[in-house]
Amino acid sequence: MSAPRRWFLVLLLLVAGCDDDAGTARPAPTVAVEAGPGEVLGHLEGVSGDVRLERGGEQGPAAEGPLYGGDALETAAGGAATVRFPDGRSVEVGPDARFALGAESGGIVLQVERGILLSRVPAGASRPGAGSTVALTIRTPFGLTRVGADAPSEVRVQVAEDAGRVEVRLGAIEFVGRDGKTLRASEGDAVEAASGKAELVARGARVLELAPIAVTVRSGTGRAEVRAKGASKWRPVAKRGQVLSPGDGVRTRRGGSAVLALEGSGTVVSLGSDAELVLTSAEQGGATDEARFDLLRGWLDLQLARGRTSRLVMPGLQVEGGGEARLAVRRTAAGYLVDALTGEVTLVRGEARQALRAGERATVEASAPAPRVEPLAAAPLALGVVDGAEVFHPGLREVALTWEGEGEAMVEVAEDAAFTRPVLSGRVYRPFVNVPAPARGTLHWRVRREDGTQVTGSASFAPERAVRSxxxxxxxxxxxxxxxxxxxxxxxxxxxxxxxxxxxxxxxxxxxxxxxxxxxxxxxxxxxxxxxxxxxxxxxxxxxxxxxxxxxxxxxxxxxxxxxxxxxxxDNSVPELVVATPRNGQKVGAKVRAAGVAPVDARLSINGRPVALDGKHRFSTWVEPVGAPPVLVFKMTRPGAPAVHTVRTLKQRGP
Missing domain, CATH: 2.60.40.2550 (Immunoglobulin-like)
Structure with missing residues (x-):
């Protein structure tokens, strides 16, 4: 008998034992695991923190790679990982979790002892050549959950010592309790199980009790200020940061930024340049975080924590996330613009729920019954997978990082090469991601594709150098x-x-x-x-x-x-690109005159269009600005040197 089959028989015996005496709660069973060559059931990726793999009775640090029947995975308090299956389904594993992996006829079985798992079936998960779709069964000490793969779904399973909870965020599931009772739950519903009994909790039927938590604000770049509730004066944010109280306001001056962190969570809110918000409240309960803000003007960037349920509530809009995701939210005269940069979230307005995933933009207007979702455009300044590119800009909000090849990928962006100062992370579905552009400093990024290959890049950012004209x-x-x-x-x-x-x-x-x-x-x-x-x-x-x-x-x-x-x-021996016109802040119409001179051995493009240089390497041409605000991106390349990007930000002529 093969090792996977022996393991599976043990698993069935354990489950059968759980069905006996259903009214008596029992401790979580110990999962017996045996290694065997067997079939590869999935791949482990996105390992962070302390994660350990048990195979054949031996345990050691987990590494990215194939997973077989009988493998058991365990995460410590700060650990996390993702298991990806051939049909495109993924399971995100939160901290302090343990489960074992097996297979049965027509499906995959996860035996969960403790912790939080998030199962995702993206739209079009089964692709040609990627393997047939399979059903997923998640067994816990309190019952089993069946998740199909024929439709997009997102299911969160939480196993504690004396209770379990299954939340259906997208799609539908079937839950079979220890008493043999079958419950069917759809989007917005939850199943709660304890003491051998399971209960269906319909959407909105129960509100989780949350406790207040502290929010700390720190100045990023430039000037950031705080105004206490009821006060009239704005004061600079303390150098070491300060704790906000409900009703306190935070604002940034042009070129400035501020970072707000929620206590006990990896969720971080970054307030962009020339922006202002008021903190209404921040609360936490179990693995759920909720922050309420009133964004008065400008942009805020939101990085949701992996392995946690997150809610951002603003007047007229609620954003819900079930794991790692990065969003950019802008206040407009009519409502909000919400850009999903990585991961997936749900936008809630009253009873209406709208899914939003990486690479999409939602326009939320008070006069419209539901958000309008459309593909998100890449930022005008795009950087390919190269090392050492230079970017000179007067205050660019974002930059697009691009790579070759379609399909899902995991993206990490950080301020340092060791990725100890993260900027953005999460799953994307298109071959680019828009990232906040630092006023000064360096960005490092790495992109891990579904086939396991990885590409990296880096770029430095700074204000445009003063050229002695x-x-x-x-x-x-x-x-x-x-x-x-x-x-x-x-x-x-x-x-x-x-x-x-x-x-x-x-x-x-x-x-x-x-x-x-x-x-x-x-x-x-x-x-x-x-x-x-x-x-x-x-x-x-x-x-x-x-x-x-x-x-x-x-x-x-x-x-x-x-x-x-x-x-x-x-004399055309200029050492660097000289842009004579347009000037930063110049008002423009549909086209603008761009003129200057480039070094002798340089090639030049403006907004992606090659520009001809005369015999003395001068250029003068009409160009259509792109983006909002309109910009011209001058890209200069020279043999043996990294590309240099110079950005001129303009003003649209008119009211």
Missing amino acids: LARVRNVVPEGPEKTTIFYQDKPPAVTFTYAAEASAARYRVAVYRAGALDTPVAERVVTEPRAALNAGALSEGSYLWSVTPLSATGAQLKGGRMNKLELVY
Whole structure:
């Protein structure tokens, strides 16, 4: 007899034993596990914290890889992992959990001893070549739960010492209690089991008791301020952070950010630039977190904790999540925009419930009966899987990280290469994820595809460097026999001609001629001092002759002017991209003129469109801005060097 079959017989005996004397609660059974080559039932991934695998009677640290019948998985207080099955179904394992894996005819069996598991069947889970769909049976000391795979579903199973709870967040399940009674539950329902009895709790029939918890606010970048409830003055957030009370307000100035953390939870709320909110309350009960805010203006980013039930309640909108997810919520004049960056959540308005998953945007308006869901567009600035890219921007809100290949993937983004300072994490369903762009610093990311392959990337971010524009340099051209040569790299510079003073002169006439064309001057000035200035651009590239003639008070010529030589030479050896126009904050219409100069060996694109450079590597073209607010993204590439992205943020012309 094979090892998986021996294990499964033991499991059946244990379950049969549970059905005897159903009215007597018993401690959770010890699951016997034996290893065997057998069939691969699933794959372990997303391991974090202390997770241990038991196989063949031996236990050790768990690593990502295949799982067989008889394997048992155990997580410590801070541990978590995901088991993915061939048909696309996944089971997220929370902290302090233990279960064993087995198979029976036509399905997979999870024997759960303790902890929280979240089963997900995404839309279109069974894909060609991915394996046929299978039924999942979750056995607990209080009964068994059958979850099909023919429709999208999300089921949360929680096993405590003396009770169990099954929440149906999407789809439907069948629950068979120890007394043999069968209960059917659909979306929004729950089954609670204790002392050998199971009870169906319909949606809204029972409210979980929650206890108040502390919310701590810390300043991120720039300036963040707090105003106590009933106070009139805003004060800077304390350097070490401070605890908020219900009714306290938090706001950020332009370029600033603030981070709000819920006590005892991994859920974090980040308030973006020029935004304001009021904390109404924060509560917690078991593995459930609930925070209530009034977002008055701007954006907030919400990272929901893995393995916990989360609720964010705002006027006119409630967001519910059953695991790891990242959202961006923006206050609008009509309601909210909710961008799902990773994971899956449910939007609740009254009795209406709307599923929202990574790669989708929901428009929530008070006048509309239900949110409008549409695909989320990638941010205008997209970074591929490369290392060392540079981004210079004046306050960009987000950037898109992209990779090759369709299908689900796990994404992690952090501020450090060791991923100890996380920014964003979770599951995505499209080959990109939008991430908040730091004002300064570095982002590191890694993407793990379903086939087990992984790609990584990194990029640094900073405000645009101040480029010394030669147009603001006044080049001095002295009188004399030597030719003066001026090299420039942006546009023809300002020029100041100097000459010796004449004792009897009241004024001086300075005339500039093109070489070989002395009939008509291209520029002429009459001044009272022994210096004459021409503004930038008055003289273009080329060779010139210039003269100065002293004049008396009546305008008579005191002596003839001597010709001097001047040459303006364009030098295209600029070390970096110089964008002359448009300026940040410039008002634009449907198109805007983009002009500047690039290094000799550079290639340039603007908003993804290649831009032609002339023989001196200058460019001048009309471009359509993209995004809101409208931006131009200049991407410069050079052989052997990482790409450099320069962003100009503009203002839309009009009301």
